[in-house]
Structure formats: C-alpha cells, structure tokens
Amino acid sequence: MFFKAHLKSLLPGLFLTTAIALIAKLVEQAERSLLGHGWIESLVFAILLGVVVRSVFGLAKLFHDGVRFCGKTVLEIAIVLLGASISAQALGQAGFGLIAAIVLVVCTSLFLSFHIGRLLGLSKHLAMLVACGNSICGNSAIAATAPVISAKSDDVAASIAFTAVLGVLFVFALPLVHVGLGLSAAQYGIFSGLTVYAVPQVLAATAPAGPLAVQVGTLVKLIRVLMLGPVIFALALMGGREVRLPVTQMVPWFIVGFVATMAARSFGMIPEIALEPMRTISSFLTILAMAALGLSVDIRSVMHVGGRVMAAALLSLLVLCALGLLVLVILA
Numbered sequence: 001m002f003f004k005a006h007l008k009s010l011l012p013g014l015f016l017t018t019a020i021a022l023i024a025k026l027v028e029q030a031e032r033s034l035l036g037h038g039w040i041e042s043l044v045f046a047i048l049l050g051v052v053v054r055s056v057f058g059l060a061k062l063f064h065d066g067v068r069f070c071g072k073t074v075l076e077i078a079i080v081l082l083g084a085s086i087s088a089q090a091l092g093q094a095g096f097g098l099i100a101a102i103v104l105v106v107c108t109s110l111f112l113s114f115h116i117g118r119l120l121g122l123s124k125h126l127a128m129l130v131a132c133g134n135s136i137c138g139n140s141a142i143a144a145t146a147p148v149i150s151a152k153s154d155d156v157a158a159s160i161a162f163t164a165v166l167g168v169l170f171v172f173a174l175p176l177v178h179v180g181l182g183l184s185a186a187q188y189g190i191f192s193g194l195t196v197y198a199v200p201q202v203l204a205a206t207a208p209a210g211p212l213a214v215q216v217g218t219l220v221k222l223i224r225v226l227m228l229g230p231v232i233f234a235l236a237l238m239g240g241r242e243v244r245l246p247v248t249q250m251v252p253w254f255i256v257g258f259v260a261t262m263a264a265r266s267f268g269m270i271p272e273i274a275l276e277p278m279r280t281i282s283s284f285l286t287i288l289a290m291a292a293l294g295l296s297v298d299i300r301s302v303m304h305v306g307g308r309v310m311a312a313a314l315l316s317l318l319v320l321c322a323l324g325l326l327v328l329v330i331l332a
Helices: 002-035 042-057 061-085 088-093 096-119 124-137 139-145 153-181 185-195 199-209 211-225 228-238 253-266 272-295 299-304 307-331
Strands: none
Touching: 002 042, 002 061, 002 272, 042 153, 042 199, 042 272, 042 299, 061 199, 061 211, 061 253, 061 272, 096 124, 096 185, 096 211, 096 307, 124 139, 124 153, 124 211, 124 228, 124 307, 139 153, 139 228, 153 185, 153 199, 153 307, 185 199, 185 211, 185 307, 199 211, 199 272, 211 253
C-alpha cells in the first residue's frame, strides 16, 4: 500500500518532466532538420522549457514529489549508467595532478569567495553559504553547510535562490567559452567540471562538445563533490561543533556506482552489446533530470535576492572561472 501511494504521488511530476523531455527532443530534431545541425542540445532545451513553465505558470504542489524524484534519483541512476561510457582517454585525464588541482581550486575558491562576500557586507553565515555553493556543488552544498554553521533560514533561501538561477544561466554561457578559447573536448570538460555548480548542469554544459567532454566533466565534477564532506568537517571543527556526517553524504551512492560501472567497462565486464542501450537510457534519464532542474528554478525568485548577494555570487563565479583557466594552463 505504501509503495502504491508513493508511486501515485510521483506520477504527476513524472508525467510533467517526461512531457517536457519529449518536447525538448522534438525541438532538437526540428532544429537539426531546419538548420542541418544541432546547435542546442535537447538537454539545454529541457532546462529552458522547465524554467519557462515554472516561471510563467508556477509549480503546483501536486507535481513536487515527481519533479524532486527526477531531479535526484533519476539523475543519480543516469550518472551510474554514464560510468559505463567512460573511455580510456577520459580515464587518463584523472591523474594525481588533476585531483590535486581540484582540491586546490575548491579550497582557494572557498577562501576567496568567503572574503568577497564579507567585503560586500554579507554576514559570515551568508558569505560562507555563497562560498560553499559556488565552490563545491551549488544548492546541495548550501543545504549541507547551513545546519553546521547555524545559518538563518533567510540566508539559506537567499543563497539558494540566486545560485539556482545563476547556475542555469552559466550553463547557457559556457559553450561560448569553449568556442571563444578554442578548448579541446578534454579541456572544456575539465573547465566545466571545475566551475559549474551542479552535476546535471555539467552534463548540459558539456553535451554540445561531445561525449569526451561529458565524460571528463562528469569525472571532475564528482571528485569536486567529494570535497563536501571534508569541508563540512572543517567548518564544524572551526566552530567547535561535533558533527556526524552520514557516509552517504561523504560519498554519495551514485559516485560509488559511477566508479563501479566505469571499472566494469575498463575490465571488459560489460558486454559490448549492452553499452549502446545503457548510453541511450542514461541520455534520456539525463534529459528528464534536466527538465526537473528547470522546473526547480523560478526566475522571479531572483527579484527577492539582495544586490550584495548577487554581486558576491557573480564575483565568486568569476574567481572560480579564473582558477579553472589557471588549471588548464598548468596542466597543458
């Protein structure tokens, strides 16, 4: 009975995200037919359509459970399946030097972003929330950090509101960086993984550059996500608090699954005949997650965020981009 009731609560949101995902696929096909090339991927169309629906019509409570399920669980399953498509070339990008660079970027960004917020007059708590969201993984990092530093609900809402909108806008701008700087697919994947806020946004941002960019970007981003646990512990120690962070938050299950399927592919444990269906399923599930991501962003919410928060988030993002470019120069 519980399972049936739970499934019933998910269905409206699942239908909505599926409809948006299918429309996004149709729009991409129409684009290819009319222009002869897919300049904008269905992943991006799904985000854009979701944002428009949420911002124009709002999102009734009826759809919340299903949209949340697609934005989290469906995305996590897609990431696990994506591990099976990681190539040997992508694996070669994740050496010790890159891992060390990711750690240094996160730590440096945290320090600089926090002080940017303080210089702009933000409270310590709000400045730290913006810094963690910018440096690690967007809203997830903000939500995990808030209770550890005893942040006020208003500070959490303000940092999440603008981070969500800025993250989506950044996804649309990133392909211009790829073209403008003439980055290779691997370089663009590294840059995206280092700078984009959330995992689904990395998938959307790197899709136009091809599979290698997606693979490298996802790998870099997941390593960056793993920094959340150590950062939370460090903040707790600095505040004289005792924190018991669940293992699932330190190392999320989908990262373990991603590594497992990647290893299985590397050792030939996944039959070749299964790889293409896994890629297809992962791709469509990712589009569903993109639709859910769009449906979680209300452009109107930015109107309620203070100018200093906007300035802090924008400047922090520019710092993160500068650090990402520095890493590309060093690794070149």
